[in-house]
Amino acid sequence: MLMNTRKTLFLTGITTVCLALVYLFFFDFPKKKTSSPKEFTIGSPFSLIDHRGMVITEQDFVGHPSALFFGFTHCPEVCPMTMSKLSMLLDELGTKADRIKVYFVTLDPERDTPEVLMNFLSAFNERFIAITGNTNDVESLAKSWKVYWKRTETSDGGYTFDHTASVLLLNSKSNFVGTIGWKEEAAVALEKLKRLAKK
Numbered sequence: 001m002l003m004n005t006r007k008t009l010f011l012t013g014i015t016t017v018c019l020a021l022v023y024l025f026f027f028d029f030p031k032k033k034t035s036s037p038k039e040f041t042i043g044s045p046f047s048l049i050d051h052r053g054m055v056i057t058e059q060d061f062v063g064h065p066s067a068l069f070f071g072f073t074h075c076p077e078v079c080p081m082t083m084s085k086l087s088m089l090l091d092e093l094g095t096k097a098d099r100i101k102v103y104f105v106t107l108d109p110e111r112d113t114p115e116v117l118m119n120f121l122s123a124f125n126e127r128f129i130a131i132t133g134n135t136n137d138v139e140s141l142a143k144s145w146k147v148y149w150k151r152t153e154t155s156d157g158g159y160t161f162d163h164t165a166s167v168l169l170l171n172s173k174s175n176f177v178g179t180i181g182w183k184e185e186a187a188v189a190l191e192k193l194k195r196l197a198k199k
Contacts, residue, residue, distance in 0.1 A: 044144035048133035051117035056131055061174040065100045065196045068168040070147045071161075072108035073120040078165050078182060079104075080123075086167065086180075087125040089190050096197040097127075105131045107149045107161050109138045171199035 050056045061068075067086060071079035083104060090097040104121065106112035109132045112120075117130035132138065142149060149163035165182035169192065177199060180189045 044140070046137060046141045046144075048131050048137055048141065049114060051114045051121060051130035051132070053114050056129070058174065061103075061170055062172065064172050065199050066170040066174070067100060067102045067180070067193070067196070068105065068145070068170060069103070070105045070107055070142055070145070070149065070164060072106050072163075073112050073116055074108065074160065076160075078163075082165070082167065082182070083121075083124045083128065085186070085189070087128075089186065089193055090125060090127070092190055093193055093197065096194065099197045100193065102128045103131055104128060105141065106138065107142060107147075107163055109133060109135050169193075169196050171196070 045058050047055060047057050069079075069082055069086070071082065073079070086102055090100065090102070093100075102125070104117070106117065112130075112132050114130075114132060117132055121128045121130055131141075145168060147164045149161050151159055151161055153159050167180040168176060169178045169180065171177050177196065178192060180192055
């Protein structure tokens with residue numbers, strides 16, 4: 001009799017635990033909040049100048065998709081190769097490229113004056129826009145976009161920069177929607193720009 005009682009209590013306990021778990025699973029567990037990682041707003045208001053000496057603000061990123069790259073004209077490899085790649089990709093896009101604006105933001109406003117930037121851009125694409133200005137304002141812009149850069153002194157008394165090598169992609173609302181990575185395959189990058197042109 002005692003054995004049956006224990007068995008009954010054991011089964012009752014197991015049943016109770018199972019029912020509790022079923023209840024928690026269907027009713028009490030917090031529902032997962034689904035959020036899209038594809039788009040989020042980043043960046044802060046700014047007022048700088050472009051390579052033509054015209055004032056440029058965050059509002060210039062609104063109304064069209066943008067590709068944004070932070071670099072410097074004395075960059076020996078990453079910057080010129082990235083700008084050359086973007087120029088080639090825009091040519092492949094054809095008329096779709098007219099919707100996308102490409103911005104080159106210097107991390108070295110001390111040397112990269114509007115005149116220097118204009119000469120730099122002439123080697124790539126006349127549609128590109130370069131941004132420079134007060135050093136503190138440029139640094140604030142870079143920080144607002146979570147861009148990494150570090151100035152490093154060189155043995156000849158000069159300096160260079162280590163910096164983020166990705167191109168930031170923004171939709172027409174100035175929302176970040178992705179990147180084109182350094183050394184990313186051209187075919188993959190082209191597809192990203194095709195999608196960006198529709199945003």
